[in-house]
Each structure stands twice: as C-alpha cells, then as structure tokens.
Amino acid sequence: MRATSVAKVSSIWIVNKSGGLIFQKTYDVGGESGGAGLDTNAQLRLASVWHSLHAISRKVAPVSGCTGIECLECDTFDLFCFQSSTGTKFFVTTVKGSAGSPTTHAALRRAYQAFCDYALKNPFYEVEMPVRCELFESNLGNIVRAFNERS
Template sequence: MASRSQLRLIFMQFSSITFGMAAIYSLYIINKSGGLIYYKDYGSSGRMDTNDSLRVASLWHSMHAISQQLSPVSGCTGIELLQADTFDLHCFQSLTGTKFFVVCEPGTQHMESLLKFSYELYTDYVLKNPFYEMEMPIRCELFDINLAQAVQKDRVAFLGR
C-alpha cells in the first residue's frame, strides 16, 4: 500500500486533472457485512433517496462477493472497475473488508488513488474517533470536510493538514 506522502505526490503530479464535482457522481463506504455506512452525492442529476442508495450498496456488496468466489484467478479480491455507457464504478476493498466505491463519469482517471486517499481519511478521522462504533454509520465532521476537499481536488488536502 502506498504511503501518505506517495499519495500526496501522485495527486500533485496530476494537478491538471480535475476531480470536479461534475466528474464524480457519488461515493459509498460499505462495512464488511454489506451495510451502507457512508454515502455522499456529489451533484449527480438525479439524487437518489436513502432506500435507493441502500439498494445500490447492497447490490454492489453481493456482486463483489460473488465475483470473488467465481473468479478463475486465485486470490481475486473482487470487482475493482465496472464500466458502463453512462458511468464507471471504481472499488477499493481494505484488508478489513470495508469497501469504498465511487461512481463517476466514464473515463475518469485516477479514481483508485482517490479511493485509497479516502481510506486514509477514514482511518485518520473515523477509526481514531473515540465516539465511533465499528460497522456503524459514519458521522464525523472532519472526515466530511477532508473528503470534500479531496473530491474537489483542493490541494491543501494533499499538501498537509
């Protein structure tokens, strides 16, 4: 896994690439049991209600688990990229089984780096929060603020907090 300084360097190298609000539709975090613990909509044209976002998370968790079992490749960790005509879905699964996935415009690049950085923010602001209970929905203002900066590609978020 890349270190924090390596991830910052990656984002600095791609300063001409924007992860603007239009490119990323939504970001989800799913616990190891398949429960949606975080959902953020970044201005997609049709906002989903809570039930729809729960269905998407549950469906993705199921597809991810099935793909792990059906893969002919040993040690497969599941689907990392799903490409469709109208969107791409990039997924990162941590060693603990927590899944981070982002739905974005087709062809949006470097989402893997964004997901890994989101995981770092999760470990820094959510898991180290003494009031957070594992596997429960995330309600952490510092996580929200730093994640919004990352999605907007605010360089301050990558050059040091």
C-alpha cells in the first residue's frame, strides 16, 4: 500500500437513479490501473451494488436527513460519492490518502456540472441511458487531469 498526500482520481462512475451504470471511465494513475481489469458485467454489478448500499444507508441511518454514504475508505483506495438532486450518483475512486478531501467533492460537483452541460443539454442524449457524448468525455478528462495534476 502506498499512501499519498494528494489524491489521484483512478476512475469515475455515473449511476442513474434506478441503479444502472450509464458511464464509467478508468484513468491511468502513475502506471497503476484502477479497476481496468473489470469486465463490463462486473462494472454493471458493482454500480448496482453501490446504488443499493447508498440507498440502504439512507434508510437505516439513526439520524434524520442522512444523504447516504459520501466516502468509503479502503486499504488501497478511497471512494467518494455525490448524489444530484435528480438521483443520479457520481462516484470516483482515488488512490489512498484523501479521505474527506474538499477538493475531491469539488471535482465531483464539477463532473456533475459537465454532465449537465454536455450530456443532458445534448439533444441526442436520452436521459437515464448510457452517456456517449464526446464533449462530455473530453471535458471530464480535463477535470480529472486538472485534479490529478494539482499540487
């Protein structure tokens, strides 16, 4: 395990409000692949499991107003989640060492903004369906690159 002081995004996942994976992109972080060995079915299952865990955590929370799991810390990576007001979930995996990082949450909000600007406003995009928009992917890549290169 290699702990770092600065988080690096290794993958981004977007899950629609019914739990279906509509976008997933893995980024190379220092020669390490973040989940690149997962086949499509494994990616779909993981997205569905995350959606279910997020929903369950909201229901079983002992306090009212719980928004679900926002951060999951593991031995080798951290997972951050942002749920939009429409129920679409954005989550990123980062290399270990950034739990609770405000910049990670800001990057998630920027990814959501790019989704709204380049996917939802695209007249050819069907809501809740897989995202196939070049402008969205290139802008998301710019967001991740800026996040990973920050000092």
